[in-house]
């Protein structure tokens with residue numbers, strides 16, 4: 025076993041001579057000749073001309089990799105250039121607020137995850153694996169103490185996010201796109217101006233080939249198998265060639281063949297120089313030995329940090345002898361009790377010690393059980409300079425706001441257009457509802473004897489638009505948020521461009537189907553055939569639908585489906601009650617009720633739609649039935665008794681616009697908070713803390 029010391033230079037990344045073509049920074053078409061195979065390369069030793077690079081310990085069953093030079097990093101054709109990144113952390117502590125007080129999840133752990141290595145974070149359930157991964161990936165950023173360094177320098181989060189990808193456990197993929205389309209959109213969003221469109225497509229082809237998904241490139245993502253979905257999830261994050269890849273439980277839910285393929289792929293990606301870190305529950309013995317580095321946690325403390333090969337001798341040192349027939353990955357968890365955790369943690373010094381295979385032993389092909397120690401990781405030299413100097417261009421998104429917006433608009437439009445079932449349902453829903461409503465209130469619009477019937481028709485139109493447009497986002501947005509989080513966190517695009525595309529894409533279908541509905545009901549109910557009234561009527565209906573969609577997004581982004589399904593009617597019912605208050609005695613509505621009614625956007629919609637039909641100096645109506653007294657033949661009288669006289673339609677539109685703005689802006693900020701991983705459910709907890717102070 026070997027220990028890295030300060031005077032031993034750290035290799036950053038390497039590549040096997042015959043490795044797959046999508047190499048991170050090392051390319052076969054090396055224009056300065058450094059990419060050619062040399063004797064040193066064969067032996068796993070390389071020199072970058074600075075004398076810094078020397079071989080580090082390797083596992084025996086893995087090919088020896090060589091270290092790329094800076095010159096090699098500049099010899100890419102259609103791959104985005106990225107620096108290699110080593111990650112280290114010191115005395116990392118993470119705690120969470122619970123109702124019982126503060127709880128420590130990670131307890132001062134240390135570690136060093138190297139580029140070119142596949143690192144597995146292992147441990148029993150609840151050990152803190154995901155927490156550690158989330159912190160290292162930058163997904164969790166609060167309640168953390170300790171130091172995280174990249175290439176020996178304090179991590180610049182902005183740059184790091186650009187250089188790393190986090191593949192979450194759930195394979196959330198954009199629906200109604202083929203594999204190739206998904207990858208092309210990802211490439212267009214993630215690579216930006218760095219590469220030409222042709223090179224982006226080549227990069228996509230390479231990724232397809234590398235991940236073995238080219239056979240299903242024209243398959244829609246919904247039809248992929250579990251293993252293929254996982255590979256596509258990885259592929260989507262690979263198109264911009266990130267040097268750091270985090271994967272949370274990548275093997276969960278896969279069968280044994282798919283698990284093997286998945287880990288083999290990760291080994292391959294690491295070989296190409298990337299820092300690949302994954303959490304894994306309990307790998308089989310053969311899988312366990314495929315990792316370059318294993319980092320084990322138990323109850324928030326490090327209990328092992330080193331190569332898989334050194335685990336058995338390490339356990340033997342503290343009295344736990346693993347039989348050769350036993351899977352060491354299982355054995356270590358079988359022997360874990362309080363005392364063993366303490367012993368292992370003490371021996372490994374909470375991750376300050378790295379156990380590695382000895383270089384000399386590797387040459388003689390015999391494993392060693394000799395423990396070598398590195399007292400302080402802080403002494404390790406950086407692989408490259410500070411990332412900031414390595415890639416200054418890394419700040420911001422790859423593509424501009426306009427490009428992101430155009431691509432997202434294109435993607436959403438395609439997805440909506442392909443949702444034929446949804447479109448058919450929407451069409452029939454609007455057409456049938458319109459015919460039904462038109463039949464119920466047929467010819468009512470010109471009858472001065474039944475104005476309240478017409479008012480009920482107005483309420484029905486408003487309620488139709490509210491429920492049609494509010495429930496969709498309430499039910500779909502919780503899933504959309506998860507998808508958005510994956511893409512947003514991995515720096516595909518900014519929230520503003522996404523939100524603008526979201527805000528616009530629903531408009532065509534809303535206009536088309538909403539227009540169809542309003543057209544049918546307007547003519548069937550014989551409303552006045554005046555162009556200005558028709559336009560106002562249509563505008564109020566569509567505007568109400570659009571505002572309701574905003575409210576739906578606000579609710580859907582704040583709570584889950586089940587809560588949203590209860591919360592939405594609970595919010596709308598009182599709004600509806602307030603909207604129709606005063607019907608028949610509008611003149612005597614109390615001031616307090618007037619103020620309450622102003623808080624209901626339905627009221628504005630209802631006043632506006634009524635004003636569109638009866639306001640603006642509409643001439644006296646005739647009573648169709650032979651009534652002796654036609655009380656409401658004067659439309660102004662009707663508006664007065666509804667409490668709507670002298671209400672300007674412009675003011676109602678302004679009121680509606682304010683509500684629309686509040687819902688949309690509110691939804692934007694809720695989404696932003698959710699994406700920053702600040703749970704809304706913790707708000708009461710923060711509030712409690714505030715009161716205690």
Ligand code: ADP
Nearest residue numbers: 120122129147148149150151152153154155156
């Ligand atoms: P693992 O991935 O090893 O199963 P996790 O990192 O997910 O473990 O969680 C470790 C422990 O921390 C678990 O007991 C979990 O319940 C707790 N935990 C993690 N995050 C939070 C949180 N935000 N609030 C309360 N407890 C948490």
